[in-house]
Amino acid sequence: MIDTSSLGVMGLLARRAPQGPSVDEDSALVTTGTVLDVDAEGRRVRIEIRGGDVWLPAVAGRYASRESARVLLDPTSARPVLVVGPVVPAVPVVAGVVTAVGDQQVTVEVAGVEVVVPSVAGSYVVDETAWVMLDDWARPVIALGPSVEPAAAGPEAPPAAGGAVVTATATIGPQSSGTFRLSAGAWDRWNADRYGGASDIYQGSAYGSGVLRGFAGYGDQIKNLGALSIDEAILTARKTDDGNSAALTVRGTTYGSRPGGEPTDGSFDLASSGTIGPGGTGEIALPAGLREALRTGAARGLVAVGSTYGGFGGTGTPGSFTLRIRYTKAA
Incomplete structure (x- = not known):
């Protein structure tokens, strides 16, 4: 005889439903680390975590050096396996220094790196600043127009990979x-x-x-x-x-x-x-x-x-x- 009471039905559903970790246990699978370096082409981030540092594959995000990022841990070994995003993403638009002006494009220096990007029409002047939009990896993609803001400071250099060995x-x-x-x-x-x-x-x-x-x-x-x-x-x-x-x-x-x-x-x-x-x-x-x-x-x-x-x-x-x-x- 099948128990069709409300308690019986709920018990049956509970037994049939997939049993996953509790909310508290699930949250323990994510921790935070400090961004040391970013390899946008390789889709990876060098992260400082648990007293060491390691390159990990990463979800696209506007990571900033020395800022915090969330890291996914392996549920079996508890070792870091993936950087899932910055805790606070960098701003999507920054001021860069114009170093050359071309036909519908400009060369701008952003975070210490020069790059040629297409430009929205405007009176760009060499050695002055322009607003530059960044993609999901914080790479310049287009100049939005001239700016009177000072250029954004470049990122802090990541610690050298050489030197002492541990x-x-x-x-x-x-x-x-x-x-x-x-x-x-x-x-x-x-x-x-x-x-x-x-x-x-x-x-x-x-x-x-x-x-x-x-x-x-x-x-x-x-x-x-x-x-x-x-x-x-x-x-x-x-x-x-x-x-x-x-x-x-x-x-x-x-x-x-x-x-x-x-x-x-x-x-x-x-x-x-x-x-x-x-x-x-x-x-x-x-x-x-x-x-x-x-x-x-x-x-x-x-x-x-x-x-x-x-x-x-x-x-x-x-x-x-x-x-x-x-x-x-x-x-």
Whole structure:
């Protein structure tokens, strides 16, 4: 008999509705840092956060040096992954110094940089100022007309990337994961509804599976650390509790997210764990060659290539296929 009372219906809806974090927990996924430098062409911002600094991909915004910006944190590792915008955007129109006047265009100096922009009709005079509109990355796009205002001060120079070197640590989790079944020529065709689901990472062949290739993609997270060197990278993997034991073997791949077809491994070093029992956790110390490939972005993911059949947790298993990295960077 179905309970159709108001309390019963509300309870059923509560059980069926997706359960997300509370408002307080969700707000903890965003913090603030200080803008040090902006690479508009690369769509990234160098941010000072937690006593260090790192280049991160960024949402378009009129960022200003030494001003605050909001930073999104990874919900698994709590490390910064994206600059989502300035706390207070810079003004969209500034006064720049006219350095040359052409036909329907002027050369203006804004924030210490000269740029040629189209101009609205007006009597522009060299060495005097003009109003200049900025785009969403605070780059000059058009001169709006002459101005009598003094030119805006240039940005404070960012701290040099050279000089003292410090050691830092980071824990980075995969952004995507899964298993490609070669015999089916497709993803998510093996145990997609068991254990950790479609995000699990399998290797080897058993029970009629054919060869399985598991994949974990880290995107540009490791490259964006701005590491001068990676001195240690420990991969932690949790074995699915399926009654089987296996040693995990991985190799680097150029893919940072799940490709359309088979996740081919590149010409990077192999690395293996000891045997990991059902539901157990194992570690792999990545070799120097693979660490360097991850540092530069030549490798952006890992492929499970072991011949012994086994499944390991991916993005659906917190703490699995995470990389604990010790690296050096400019102070």
